[in-house]
Amino acid sequence: MKTILVTGGAGYIGSHMVYYLLENNFKVVVLDNFSNSDISRLEKIREITDKNIEVIEKDLTDDLENLKFKEKIEAIVHFAALKSVPESMEKPLEYYFNNVYGTLNLTKWAMDNDIRKIVFSSTCAVYGDVDIDVLTESTTTNPLSVYGRTKLFSERILEDISGLNAVSLRYFNVVGNIESGEFGDDVYGPAIIPSILRSYFKKDVQLEIYGNDYNTKDGTPVRDYIHVEDLVDAHFRALKFMEKNKGFKVFNIGTGTGYTLLELIKTLENIVQEKIPYEIKERKAGDVEKAVADSSLAEELLNWKAKKNINDIFKSMLKYYESQGFR
Numbered sequence: 001m002k003t004i005l006v007t008g009g010a011g012y013i014g015s016h017m018v019y020y021l022l023e024n025n026f027k028v029v030v031l032d033n034f035s036n037s038d039i040s041r042l043e044k045i046r047e048i049t050d051k052n053i054e055v056i057e058k059d060l061t062d063d064l065e066n067l068k069f070k071e072k073i074e075a076i077v078h079f080a081a082l083k084s085v086p087e088s089m090e091k092p093l094e095y096y097f098n099n100v101y102g103t104l105n106l107t108k109w110a111m112d113n114d115i116r117k118i119v120f121s122s123t124c125a126v127y128g129d130v131d132i133d134v135l136t137e138s139t140t141t142n143p144l145s146v147y148g149r150t151k152l153f154s155e156r157i158l159e160d161i162s163g164l165n166a167v168s169l170r171y172f173n174v175v176g177n178i179e180s181g182e183f184g185d186d187v188y189g190p191a192i193i194p195s196i197l198r199s200y201f202k203k204d205v206q207l208e209i210y211g212n213d214y215n216t217k218d219g220t221p222v223r224d225y226i227h228v229e230d231l232v233d234a235h236f237r238a239l240k241f242m243e244k245n246k247g248f249k250v251f252n253i254g255t256g257t258g259y260t261l262l263e264l265i266k267t268l269e270n271i272v273q274e275k276i277p278y279e280i281k282e283r284k285a286g287d288v289e290k291a292v293a294d295s296s297l298a299e300e301l302l303n304w305k306a307k308k309n310i311n312d313i314f315k316s317m318l319k320y321y322e323s324q325g326f327r
């Protein structure tokens with residue numbers, strides 16, 4: 001049985017990955033500093049899978065020289081990072097240090113310990129504002145935010161280390177929860193779908209839309225929303241891909257379908273048969289107009305394609321919010 005190290009495995013996406021790996025008979029070791037999570041998701045996964053997860057509380061920017069595991073680590077899935085675009089503009093040093101140095105330090109540790117496979121969590125924020133309908137992996141990268149730059153610089157590090165095999169997955173907007181609704185994303189998080197759901201459930205919370213003067217069909221930004229279960233499946237396929245393919249490779253991971261923010265609201269209104277009021281505010285720095293993926297390379301080389309759509313996403317999230325006491 002192979003052992004995979006999952007950095008940031010206590011977080012939203014990492015915990016779904018841990019669950020998926022355990023369900024597919026891998027052993028999992030999690031490294032997390034719990035700066036944006038706690039142990040609760042991993043405890044829940046231990047309970048529902050009845051499997052052990054070794055958890056190491058550690059910051060990737062610390063000295064990793066003494067980091068040792070009993071089992072041989074076959075590969076690393078590296079999620080640990082700070083992820084807020086607006087916060088990265090306010091705290092650039094913290095983001096560069098955590099995300100870029102954290103990745104460099106982890107990569108050095110991996111190479112020193114003869115671990116040669118890393119799947120890296122990248123983002124469509126590496127592309128910046130480009131006036132094309134769908135983004136391919138060869139679209140010019142020009143990130144508008146510090147967050148996007150930390151991911152691009154981390155990719156370059158992984159690409160430059162000879163002898164390392166790495167796959168960078170550029171995720172579009174990740175949403176949804178496992179179908180059973182037993183764990184999920186932070187229900188109080190700042191992302192748009194959690195904000196829409198909160199204002200649906202709590203009528204006193206006003207939904208804010210940042211900018212309605214973008215060059216899109218209704219003036220609000222267009223995004224590609226990918227279900228977290230489809231996303232972790234792409235990581236699984238990336239691990240397989242590295243068994244036969246050497247070097248560095250980038251893949252876009254999205255559905256190929258874009259929704260404006262107003263269309264998102266409308267989708268939930270149709271599901272719950274209720275009007276959701278919102279207020280238009282100023283644009284936020286670092287936000288791009290459109291980000292929709294062309295994931296045909298992942299389809300061709302990873303044999304991966306998103307299976308879930310926006311209705312599946314909302315339904316899985318409604319179930320999770322209800323399990324968290326939202327009514």
Ligand SMILES: NC(=O)c1ccc[n+]([C@@H]2O[C@H](COP(=O)([O-])OP(=O)(O)OC[C@H]3O[C@@H](n4cnc5c(N)ncnc54)[C@H](O)[C@@H]3O)[C@@H](O)[C@H]2O)c1
Nearest residue numbers: 008011012013033034035036037059060079080081121174
């Ligand atoms: N959520 C999205 O829509 C999205 C989109 C594109 C890319 N990503 C990337 O996916 C990854 C996971 O995102 P998420 O939504 O699960 O975020 P998250 O904040 O829920 O999870 C990240 C985890 O990493 C841990 N962490 C952060 N810095 C660390 C450090 N220095 N050392 C050890 N642990 C550290 C946090 O405590 C947290 O548990 C991130 O790299 C993020 O940039 C997310």
